[in-house]
Amino acid sequence: MTFDITSYVRSHLLKLKPYRSAREEYADKGREMILLDANENPYSSEINRYPDPMQSLLKERLAAWKKVAVNQIYLSNGSDEFISQIIIGCCEPGKDHIIIVPPTFGMYKVSARTYGVNVNEVPLIENFQLDVETILNNTKPESKLIFIPTPNNPTGNSFNLEDIEAVIKGFSGLVVVDEAYVEFSKIPSIISWLSKYPNLIICQTFSKAQGMAGARLGMAFAHHDIISFLNRIKSPYNINSLSIKAALKRIEEQDDVNNQVAILLSERNKIEQTLSDINFVSKCFSSDANFLLVKFDDSYLRYKQLLKYGVVVRNSSNNIGCENTLRISVGLPEENDKLISILRTME
Ligand SMILES: Cc1ncc(COP(=O)(O)O)c(C=O)c1O
Structure with missing residues (x-):
């Protein structure tokens, strides 16, 4: 070559x-x-x-x-x-x-x-x-x-x-x-x-x-x-x-990594499915990674509400084509469950 x-x-x-x-x-x-x-x-x-x-x-x-x-x-x-x-x-x-x-x-x-x-x-x-x-x-x-x-x-x-x-x-x-x-x-x-x-x-x-x-x-x-x-x-x-x-x-620990990846992917699917029931979520983009890009009615409001509940996500709304979005990393199963219950409580 x-x-x-x-x-x-x-x-x-x-x-x-x-x-x-x-x-x-x-x-x-x-x-x-x-x-x-x-x-x-x-x-x-x-x-x-x-x-x-x-x-x-x-x-x-x-x-x-x-x-x-x-x-x-x-x-x-x-x-x-x-x-x-x-x-x-x-x-x-x-x-x-x-x-x-x-x-x-x-x-x-x-x-x-x-x-x-x-x-x-x-x-x-x-x-x-x-x-x-x-x-x-x-x-x-x-x-x-x-x-x-x-x-x-x-x-x-x-x-x-x-x-x-x-x-x-x-x-x-x-x-x-x-x-x-x-x-x-x-x-x-x-x-x-x-x-x-x-x-x-x-x-x-x-x-x-x-x-x-x-x-x-x-x-x-x-x-x-x-x-x-x-x-x-x-x-x-x-x-x-x-x-x-x-x-x-x-x-040498790639079996552990693969197990963690499998859990994170199944957790990502779980979060994605739950988001579809939340009325202030307008879209969850399909992901091939360990995070989800989610479109909200008002991402700044939702970002602040999540912070009040002690959850930090990334506000990605300033990116072209990503208006009103938050980027949410997949956490531990119990953290994801908390996120889901918080989203369900939010108005
Ligand atoms: C696409 C992409 N490349 C590179 C990086 C940075 O990786 P590192 O932690 O190895 O500097 C990130 C971190 O978020 C990323 O999203």
Whole structure:
């Protein structure tokens, strides 16, 4: 597969000499060394040493699990960090732009704007699906990245795979398919497409179904040249030792994760069915994730009422096409039951 990274990323960054720790360059892996290179406190605890900057062991396990090569994996401090790194890496501030498909995950725009990168918005069409024609007609030489989260946040639906494929095929920049909620989806991951589309990057996270939001661990999978580029521009120790350890354990606990996912999906169906009886709910959008987008008569009023009862949901009404909606995450069965009884009491 021929792939020329120079047409995708900022050229001056390709020449950047990355930060390397002495340990990375000179340590003899098989031998016990006296480590006097990094000004750490030598008294041993679980975390007195800096973590492995390349997270080799974790990547080996992930490679086996996700069926990709180790050099196709980039790990980040949550997907949020990957999103900002790929924007920094590909977009010239004040000149280039990213394309997003609102209503969409908010961090794409926030990250781009933080770095002075413009944002081109192509809203979704009916049933919250991609407007492939307008997306492709809108691309220019300055369009460097398209972000497609599927299942989508805040709408909850998955995009048609043919549409995603048409965007990847028709776009000359990089397409980031954000699979943060993939474990909940009826549509499997498209990670196997990496072998045919070198301009595709998939990102996933340990924050949602994997139950490790507090550990901040995101994964990006892509052509090895893109991964190697991301590794050059990352901060040296972006993944901490405690998160690496927790992730290694979690990878072995996928039966538990699958059980939790099954419960959450059945709870989601339960909430969805109940909502149809509530007279101030006008619509519950069909979801392929662990949350529901729900249209109310007056979302601001209902949001405040729920807060009074001690329930925090997300007001998603400011998103295009989501007027009067709240986004409700699926909680524990007893929490969902409480939510349902509160909604039934509200007037
Ligand atoms: C679509 C999507 N991508 C990425 C993220 C962020 O994930 P992380 O916690 O790994 O930064 C979220 C969080 O809500 C999300 O909804």
